[in-house]
Amino acid sequence: MSANVSPILIVGAGPTGLSLAIALRQRGARVIVVDRQMQGANTSRAAVIHARTLEVLEELGVTAKLLEEGIIVPKFRVRDRDRLLLDLDFGELPGSYPFTLMLPQDQTEAILRARLQQLGIEVQWATELDTVVQQGDRLVAHLRSPAENIDMHASWVVGCDGLRSKVRQAAEIPFVGGTYRQEFVLADVKMDWPLVRSEVDLFFAPQGLMVVAPLPHDRYRIVATASQPPEQPDMSYIQRLIDERGPSSEPGRINEVIWSSRFHVHHRLAANVICGNIILCGDAAHVHSPAGGQGMNTGIQDAVSLADPLLHAMKGDRSPLLAWADTRQKVARSVVRLTDRMTRLATLRSPAACTVRNGILSTIGRIPSVRDAVALRIAGLDY
Template sequence: MALDQVRGLGDAVRAAPRPVRPCRRTHSGTRVRQELPVSTPPVIVAGGGPVGLATAFGLARAGVPEVLVIDRDTSVGTSPRAMVYLFPVLEGFDRLGLLDDLKAEAVRGPGVTFLDHETGEHFPQLVDTLEGVVAHPYALHIGQDQVSEILLRRLADFPGVQVRYGTELSGLAQDDDGVSVHLRTTAGEETVRAGWLVGADGAHSTVRRSLGLGFEGFTWPDRFISTNLRYDFTAHGLPIASWRIDQVYGAVIALINDSGLWRFTFREAGDLPDEGLEQRIHEHYATALPGGGDYELVQFAPYRIHQRAATTFRAGRVLLAGDAAHLTNPIGALGLTTGFLDSFVLSEALAAVVTGRADETVLDAYAHARRQVFLDLVSPRATQTKRLVFDTPPGPAKEAALAHLRHLSSDPDARREDQLTMRAMATPSLLGSASGR
């Protein structure tokens, strides 16, 4: 099995294949209604991950009568990916009525602490400075697979939403009136017609490629190894969210849930083979885990990391969101954060177009605004943070960066101002930017 499928101690952890998964079901997976017939939905969402599901939820909640979500995987992915969500995302989930569901399963975090591995100095960047300034002055730690499961449960409230896993988009064609989407399943092939298509189908987006869109940017020469493990980091003085600065031992370390499961992400050379990765993880742990001691490696996965954006986020009746539209390295929790912020504004705008409350030009506004946010704010910030944590050698540049962190740690006003810059990553409602029909 290829290592791009997440492995837990060498074994695949994905659920056994199943051709169709209804969206209305209990948390345990018990079916509570039969699959809906495929009709002509106003919107098809390609991608049954968190961004696609959040988009479907936002559309349904805003009055779109039918939404079809498709995903070629047979179930929600469980690979160790995004897990921390900051106040702009929490505000969006609050507007959708989903925040309480997340809080019920998440660990509440106080912010992140930078650690200089060489000196042991801590630079806490706590978000208590946002008390009374933003509605949710904290972070939530919860795996993106759990977020997807919550969204699936809540989508069951909307009988017009159908979620079909094990359904691959193999091609598309569009005209002035809609999009024809060609689907492939184990039962055969079919073509489904819709008014609009949202491509939220990830970094290797079939939707984006079918449109012939460029994916401009670069790929980092190294790659990240994301691991989930059980180890008592707090016993060795680490807070529940840390970014450790070092060219060799740089790492992202964060508590995932109350069961004692932690995320530990480090980097290695991008040209190393997949073979032997598990052994290299254990070898890295031997010197990288603070204090040594026993641990349990639960899951791991290697990821190439990129800074890329599609040349446009709209092509006719097709729109892109999340990793299909843009990719960033995950340092700073800005990858899925940006995808959710896409979803919140896109679902509102597209629902208004579908229901006749806004002109299609609002979708051009979406495509422009979200691409500029990524290029001007998200990618530069994530790039700067990645270079600080993993790539900065000892010397004047590192000392200047640490001095800045030291200043933010000791000056609550400066820290608040820095943290509030994230608000600009959330695009306000665009409905005022298009005339009603």
């Protein structure tokens, strides 16, 4: 690509922004990546990498390293305390990756950053987008950092900067939806756990949902709905969640809380993902419940599939880019619907409604074609 073409500015150096930068750089594009955080400020957060995402990341040259560092989990099971309601076997999926890979987000980001560095690009940390203005066929972005303020020209600006996206705000794109009443607790722990480490378990209980998933280094990820949880839930708080919602016949026992937090969950979609030469990707374009571990996966798939259409647009042909936007918005709407249904099913309180839900899930589990369709959907292989 010609050196006199203004660079593509990617705002946000999470998995979405890093994946897009790698895909574009591999195609010869000039790329600048900025992130308002200091390097290393990100925590583990998302931890699920689904089969379709592993396929997509092959072209970036990082899948082998992800597999080396993560833990392969071929089973997803839904339980009501000790009762198994639904057993999904990803081992029966088509393709090269018939499983879910569990790896904390900070490790995923480190692998993506290392690949980007191999391609000659360093993230500009502690650099925040202040404003971006369209001037003719390019943009002028004002960036702030502790060292200096910069006005730079960009051919395109891609917002990969999350829920409170400055790029989306600058483009005045509405972010339509709402916020779940419940808060969520997230914790990485070491514990004695009665169930095998080859499965992710979603537990239903009157107090709310809880997900327990294995992580590398004998750790576990716990995600649970909660009412007014502390800002950093401690061992006794997490133990109470395990006691109330996990297996009752053989309860788990927390030995150490490595990291914990609480957060509100939104379900929102950007009204559109292209405005002039501004594009939204990942959480800047769509946010939803963590049920099913879809968030980071959808963002990475947004990013890698954007590279070619964006380069076509830079050469004057916007039609592939508009087709990309239409396709990815349909996927995002589908993901929001799926995760919303999963969350509402998991947080039912009425005993009668819970009985009906459990019966439906048990029936699904006995119909192979339906069970396989659900597994394909969660793995992202139905898009």
